[in-house]
Amino acid sequence: MPHSRIAIYPGSFDPVTYGHLDIIQRSLRIFDRVIVAVARNSQKNALFSIDERVELIRTVLKDEERVSVDTFTGLLIDYVAAQKAHVVIRGLRAISDFEYEFQIAQMNSTIGHEVETLFMMTSVQYGYLSSSIVREVCSLGANVDSFVPPEVKAAMVTKYKLNKR
Numbered sequence: 001m002p003h004s005r006i007a008i009y010p011g012s013f014d015p016v017t018y019g020h021l022d023i024i025q026r027s028l029r030i031f032d033r034v035i036v037a038v039a040r041n042s043q044k045n046a047l048f049s050i051d052e053r054v055e056l057i058r059t060v061l062k063d064e065e066r067v068s069v070d071t072f073t074g075l076l077i078d079y080v081a082a083q084k085a086h087v088v089i090r091g092l093r094a095i096s097d098f099e100y101e102f103q104i105a106q107m108n109s110t111i112g113h114e115v116e117t118l119f120m121m122t123s124v125q126y127g128y129l130s131s132s133i134v135r136e137v138c139s140l141g142a143n144v145d146s147f148v149p150p151e152v153k154a155a156m157v158t159k160y161k162l163n164k165r
Contacts, residue, residue, distance in 0.1 A: 006085040007031040007118070010076055013038055014046045015152045016057050017134055019126035023091040024067060026120060033066050035083055040073040047135050047159055060149045077112035088117045093127050 007027055013020060013036070027034045038053050048056065050071055057069045072079040080088060088108065090101045098119070105117035122129075134147045138156045145153060 005030070005032045005087075006035065006083060007033070007087040007089050008035050008037050008076070008080050008083060008085050009089040010037040010039060010072070010079075012046065012131065013053050013057060014048055014131050015053070015134060015148055015156060016060060017126070017129050017131055017148050017152075018146070019091065019093075019122055019129040021060065021149070022123050022126055023089065023120050024061070024064075026123075027089050028064070028066055030118075031087070033068070034089070035085065036061070036067060036069045037076075037079060038069065038071045039076075040071050048155070052155070056152055056155055059151050075111070077108050077115055080115050081112065086115055088115060090117055090119050091122055092119050093122045093130070 007030070009020075009024060009027060011020070024034055024036065036057055038050060038057070040050055046053075054069050054071060061067045061069070070083075076088065080086070088105075090105070092098050092101060101117075101119065105119075108115055108117060129147055134144055135156070137147075138144045138153075139160050144156065148156070
């Protein structure tokens with residue numbers, strides 16, 4: 001079998017949204033395999049544990065055999081090398097995303113010369129969507145059907161009900 005084209009799509013995915021899933025599906029048009037890599041060392045105040053996030057992503061992508069879900073700690077570049085991949089996928093919604101992501105990509109390129117970062121513009125319908133916004137509106141009781149898959153919505157509603165007790 002020829003060399004497989006593997007891309008790593010890292011993030012916190014707290015929770016995974018339709019915007020994330022759109023980037024994954026579009027990445028599969030370019031790559032043979034995509035590894036969704038959930039960061040263990042995220043500085044963010046997470047709603048879901050790492051294991052819950054991984055399970056939710058696996059659940060919503062259960063029919064996509066070319067996608068795997070994993071976790072990583074430490075430098076992304078080290079994880080990419082360990083997976084024998086050479087491309088990191090990053091989704092961009094706005095210019096503000098680009099500034100931050102550009103800095104990270106430049107740092108990664110300096111540390112790991114053989115790793116490329118591929119920026120994918122979000123699809124228009126997801127340009128405003130972020131996990132933090134979804135968490136906030138769900139915590140306030142808004143309907144999140146158009147932002148996350150049903151399994152993710154159910155997990156979020158359950159989590160917020162438990163937190164209100």
